[in-house]
Amino acid sequence: MVTIKDIAKVAGVSPSTVSRVVSNHPRISKETSQKVKRIMEEMGYHPNVMAKSLVSKTTQTLAIVLPRPAEELFQDFFFGELLRGILTQSARAGYDMLLTAATSPHDESETVSRLVFGRRVDGIILLSSRVNDPLIDMLDKHKFPTVLIGRTDEHPNILSVDNNNEQAAYDATAHLIVQGHERIGFVSGPPALTVARDRMQGYQRALREAGLPIRSEWVVEGEFLQQSGYRAMSFLMGLPERPSGLVVIDDVVGFGVLRGLTELGYKVPDDLSLVSFNNIALSELAQPPISSIDIGTYQLGYTASQILIRLIQEENVHQTRMIIPHRLIVRESSIHTVAKRS
Amino acid sequence: MVTIKDIAKVAGVSPSTVSRVVSNHPRISKETSQKVKRIMEEMGYHPNVMAKSLVSKTTQTLAIVLPRPAEELFQDFFFGELLRGILTQSARAGYDMLLTAATSPHDESETVSRLVFGRRVDGIILLSSRVNDPLIDMLDKHKFPTVLIGRTDEHPNILSVDNNNEQAAYDATAHLIVQGHERIGFVSGPPALTVARDRMQGYQRALREAGLPIRSEWVVEGEFLQQSGYRAMSFLMGLPERPSGLVVIDDVVGFGVLRGLTELGYKVPDDLSLVSFNNIALSELAQPPISSIDIGTYQLGYTASQILIRLIQEENVHQTRMIIPHRLIVRESSIHTVAKRS
DNA sequence: ATGAACTGTGCAAACGTTTTAACAAACCCA
DNA sequence: TGGGTTTGTTAAAACGTTTGCACAGTTCAT
Numbered sequence: 152m153v154t155i156k157d158i159a160k161v162a163g164v165s166p167s168t169v170s171r172v173v174s175n176h177p178r179i180s181k182e183t184s185q186k187v188k189r190i191m192e193e194m195g196y197h198p199n200v201m202a203k204s205l206v207s208k209t210t211q212t213l214a215i216v217l218p219r220p221a222e223e224l225f226q227d228f229f230f231g232e233l234l235r236g237i238l239t240q241s242a243r244a245g246y247d248m249l250l251t252a253a254t255s256p257h258d259e260s261e262t263v264s265r266l267v268f269g270r271r272v273d274g275i276i277l278l279s280s281r282v283n284d285p286l287i288d289m290l291d292k293h294k295f296p297t298v299l300i301g302r303t304d305e306h307p308n309i310l311s312v313d314n315n316n317e318q319a320a321y322d323a324t325a326h327l328i329v330q331g332h333e334r335i336g337f338v339s340g341p342p343a344l345t346v347a348r349d350r351m352q353g354y355q356r357a358l359r360e361a362g363l364p365i366r367s368e369w370v371v372e373g374e375f376l377q378q379s380g381y382r383a384m385s386f387l388m389g390l391p392e393r394p395s396g397l398v399v400i401d402d403v404v405g406f407g408v409l410r411g412l413t414e415l416g417y418k419v420p421d422d423l424s425l426v427s428f429n430n431i432a433l434s435e436l437a438q439p440p441i442s443s444i445d446i447g448t449y450q451l452g453y454t455a456s457q458i459l460i461r462l463i464q465e466e467n468v469h470q471t472r473m474i475i476p477h478r479l480i481v482r483e484s485s486i487h488t489v490a491k492r493s
Numbered sequence: 494m495v496t497i498k499d500i501a502k503v504a505g506v507s508p509s510t511v512s513r514v515v516s517n518h519p520r521i522s523k524e525t526s527q528k529v530k531r532i533m534e535e536m537g538y539h540p541n542v543m544a545k546s547l548v549s550k551t552t553q554t555l556a557i558v559l560p561r562p563a564e565e566l567f568q569d570f571f572f573g574e575l576l577r578g579i580l581t582q583s584a585r586a587g588y589d590m591l592l593t594a595a596t597s598p599h600d601e602s603e604t605v606s607r608l609v610f611g612r613r614v615d616g617i618i619l620l621s622s623r624v625n626d627p628l629i630d631m632l633d634k635h636k637f638p639t640v641l642i643g644r645t646d647e648h649p650n651i652l653s654v655d656n657n658n659e660q661a662a663y664d665a666t667a668h669l670i671v672q673g674h675e676r677i678g679f680v681s682g683p684p685a686l687t688v689a690r691d692r693m694q695g696y697q698r699a700l701r702e703a704g705l706p707i708r709s710e711w712v713v714e715g716e717f718l719q720q721s722g723y724r725a726m727s728f729l730m731g732l733p734e735r736p737s738g739l740v741v742i743d744d745v746v747g748f749g750v751l752r753g754l755t756e757l758g759y760k761v762p763d764d765l766s767l768v769s770f771n772n773i774a775l776s777e778l779a780q781p782p783i784s785s786i787d788i789g790t791y792q793l794g795y796t797a798s799q800i801l802i803r804l805i806q807e808e809n810v811h812q813t814r815m816i817i818p819h820r821l822i823v824r825e826s827s828i829h830t831v832a833k834r835s
Numbered sequence: 836a837t838g839a840a841c842t843g844t845g846c847a848a849a850c851g852t853t854t855t856a857a858c859a860a861a862c863c864c865a
Numbered sequence: 866t867g868g869g870t871t872t873g874t875t876a877a878a879a880c881g882t883t884t885g886c887a888c889a890g891t892t893c894a895t
Contacts, residue, residue: 152612154851165875170853178873197610201552202851204543206880212591217580230573238559238594242604247613249554250590252580262584268539270494271589377778406778413780436719436748438755438780496881507845512883520843544881548850 153194161194162187173198204270213241213459214249214272216263216286218279229402229429229448233300236452237276244460246273260286267295274459276300281343298459300451302345310462312455312473314446316346319477320353323398323426323444326479328361330486332396332424336369338383338408340400347372347400350428354398369394373404380407388415388423396485399427402434405441409484425484439483447475495536503536504529515540546612555583555801556591556614558605558628560621571744571771571790575642578794579618586802588615602628609637616801618642623685640801642793644687652804654797654815656788658688661819662695665740665768665786668821670703672828674738674766678711680725680750682742689714689742692770696740711736715746722749730757730765738827741769744776747783751826767826782824789817 155173159166164183171179172187190196204210215237241248249272253259263286266272274296277287283305290297291306299311327335337354340347351370358365368390373379380399384407387393399405405427412419419425419439427434430445454473462468497515501508506525513521514529532538546552557579583590591614595601605628608614616638619629625647632639633648641653669677679696682689693712700707710732715721722741726749729735741747747769754761761767761781769776772787796815804810 152610152851156851166852167854167875167877168873171874174853178871180873183873195610197606199547199851200607200611200613201543201546202880203853204880205541205547205851205882206853208880210543234592235594238592239596242594242596248592250576250580250592252577252584254581254584264539265542268494268537269542271542377774403775406775409780410778432719433745433748433775436752438751494881498881508882509846509884510844513844516883520841522843525843541881544850545883546850547852547881548883550850 152199153196154199155196158187158191158194158196162190208270210271210273211245212247212249212272213274213276213456214251214263214266215276215278216259217250217252229431229446232431232448233278233452236449236454237456238452240453240456241460244456246456246460256285260289263289267293274298274463276455276459282345282348296459296462298455298462300455302349304345308471310458310468310471310473312451312458312475314451314477315474316349317353317356319428319444319446320350320398321357322353322477322479323428324354324357325361326426326442326481326485327396327398327424328357328363330396330424332394333363334366334369334392334394335363335396335398336366336371336387336394338380338387338397338399338404339370339372340375340379340404342372350398350400375401375404377403377407377410380404380409381411382407384408384411384415388412388417394423396424397426399425402427402429402431402441402443405434405443405484406437409437409441419484420487424487426479430480435482437484442482442485443480444477445480446477451475494541495538496541497538500529500533500536500538504532550612552613552615553587554589554591554614555616555618555798556593556605556608557618557620558601559592559594571773571788574773574790575620575794578791578796579798580794582795582798583802586798588798588802598627602631605631609635616640616805618797618801624687624690638801638805640797640804642797644691646687650813652800652810652813652815654793654800654817656793656819657816658691659695659698661770661786661788662692662740663699664695664819664821665770666696666699667703668768668784668823668827669738669740669766670699670705672738672766674736675705676708676711676734676736677705677738677740678713678729678736680722680739680741680746681712681714682717682721682746684714692740692742717743717746719745719749719752722746722751723753724749726750726753726757730754730759736765738766739768741767744769744771744773744783744785747776747785747826748779751779751783761826762829766828768821772822777824779826781826784824784827785822786819787822788819793817 155166155169159169168183169187172184238248251262253262275290277297277299287303287306287309291309297309299309302311302313303309324335335358339351342348355365371383371386373383399408405425408425409419412423417423426442428444428446430443434441434443454475458473497508497511501511506529510525511529514526580590593604595604617632619639619641629645629648629651633651639651641651644653644655645651666677677700679693681693684690697707713725713728715725741750747767750767751761754765759765768784770786770788772785776783776785796817800815
């Protein structure tokens with residue numbers, strides 16, 4: 152490996168000069184700079200990242216901490232898009248991305264400690280947003296640059312990027328109400344996740360404002376899994392009084408719902424109208440296409456990376472909570488009026 | 494930050510002794526070791542990763558290099574599962590994972606050079622497997638620990654993990670043949686990708702061995718996008734003589750195919766039977782569920798990470814090509830006989 | 836009893852950078 | 866002409882580890 156010293160020797164200058172050439176120091180003469188650059192090119196010099204990090208105390212690296220296995224599938228679909236947003240922005244800003252998936256809670260804090268205190272990364276993007284997360288506690292206490300994709304009430308100083316999930320769920324529900332539905336159910340996710348709580352609130356507010364009944368048997372809590380949607384259907388459709396419209400916490404769950412309904416012999420949207428969340432690419436291709444709240448997944452990731460880097464580079468970042476706008480994409484699963492070809 | 498010297502001072506030993514305690518050097522006495530460990534615990538010592546890497550010349554980090562944007566969506570679905578396999582194994586082996594997505598070809602070689610020559614990572618997992626890839630050339634020439642998920646003929650020394658895609662396509666096609674189909678088409682991907690070539694070969698071999706016609710108008714090349722499947726249908730179903738069975742290169746494309754057929758008023762599998770590849774979670778939930786070749790996505794990732802780490806740690810690794818078994822998952826899209834509830 | 840082998844520890848060099856302080860040379864303004 | 870400023874460069878310390886070598890003390894076989 153060719154080092155800064157090798158270059159210096161060949162160029163007949165000191166190592167410090169070479170270092171300054173690399174970092175475009177203003178007080179280097181044109182000639183020296185050109186000569187050194189030429190020699191670096193010729194000899195194929197690449198700075199040793201570790202040595203640089205050691206002295207500069209910055210690694211130009213961020214870490215993404217994935218949620219624990221319980222929420223595993225949750226990732227699988229809109230996760231790719233989120234990642235793409237994060238990677239695009241961080242690459243643009245010259246940061247590398249470290250990806251860590253902890254298997255156990257103990258493991259998780261162990262891993263993050265290693266990254267944080269071992270000075271391996273400059274900042275952390277958290278994807279999990281459980282209520283009362285000890286990991287967030289830890290990062291907050293040490294004032295380590297952190298951004299949360301999601302929401303936390305307990306830590307006002309932690310930067311976060313989120314949707315207005317309450318409003319999004321309100322909008323989804325209101326859309327069904329406008330379509331004439333009066334009996335509207337909700338297939339939710341794990342109540343420990345803030346996103347599930349927020350959406351539940353919005354769902355209830357929409358019903359309340361419209362003067363419609365809030366019936367607890369029409370609310371089913373599950374996971375971010377297809378099976379949850381599938382199972383919810385055998386329950387909901389077995390009720391003496393059934394909902395005619397359904398808000399579903401996630402597109403993948405929506406697919407399960409669709410499958411369940413089909414097997415039970417019901418038609419969407421005729422027997423039950425459907426709106427779900429996240430707008431993954433495949434919702435458009437469901438049979439029928441599923442109406443979904445687009446949460447700006449790519450932008451969520453892009454923005455998270457952006458404000459994290461800003462937090463690292465500038466001292467004072469004032470805005471701590473960023474809201475990415477959502478929008479409802481209406482498809483056949485929630486409108487009766489579309490002519491169906493078949 | 495508390496360093497090894499701080500610990501040494503408090504424990505009344507030399508820094509070297511502390512270092513040896515950390516690395517469990519055999520010639521450290523029980524008492525010293527225990528005392529030092531206790532103090533480390535108390536003072537919250539975490540080794541500085543950069544300093545360690547600098548002297549040990551190993552970073553305990555691997556990089557995943559994602560394919561360029563053209564293949565972007567290709568990732569999105571089975572990518573999550575692949576990633577999970579890689580992350581699980583590398584975490585288990587004590588390696589961190591760096592994720593990089595290059596935007597341009599120039600960018601790509603630039604980024605990888607930086608990682609490789611800057612000694613930032615110990616090994617690289619390549620996800621793209623284009624024919625004649627300059628990146629693979631470069632890594633091969635420098636003998637940098639690399640494993641390719643996919644296949645390359647030009648570089649016999651590069652480790653690779655792959656499916657037997659030729660056989661998989663053969664199996665998919667043979668399955669349709671067994672179902673009685675004699676006119677079988679193939680919706681393929683970009684011909685620059687080895688995976689598309691391999692599957693094409695297998696498809697053709699199956700037809701040849703069964704004495705069935707290979708008709709070039711029944712083969713459509715596209716991308717790994719839903720739209721490709723959708724478009725392929727308007728073409729194929731507009732032919733004077735149409736296929737009655739179809740092999741599709743990817744589940745997502747299969748979703749597009751399904752959508753296209755539905756819009757055109759055809760029924761699956763009655764009018765056209767379908768088998769595709771990758772077996773993403775949602776293929777089970779398509780309407781009808783799509784028969785798919787499970788390529789062992791998780792294991793593909795897990796194995797890639799495993800042999801890369803072996804290559805890094807041991808000098809001589811003999812086996813250079815690893816084949817992950819596939820299996821056909823038969824669902825309704827390819828069998829007439831299932832009673833349909835509706 | 837004596838040298839050999841082993842055990843436990845410390846010193847100091849090394850890894851490849853960045854950066855502070857110092858300094859010589861050139862330039863500028865009166 | 867001389868002091869001050871600017872420009873271009875360097876020497877050397879520092880970042881936090883690891884590790885080869887040295888060495889003192891202990892154990893062991895003869």
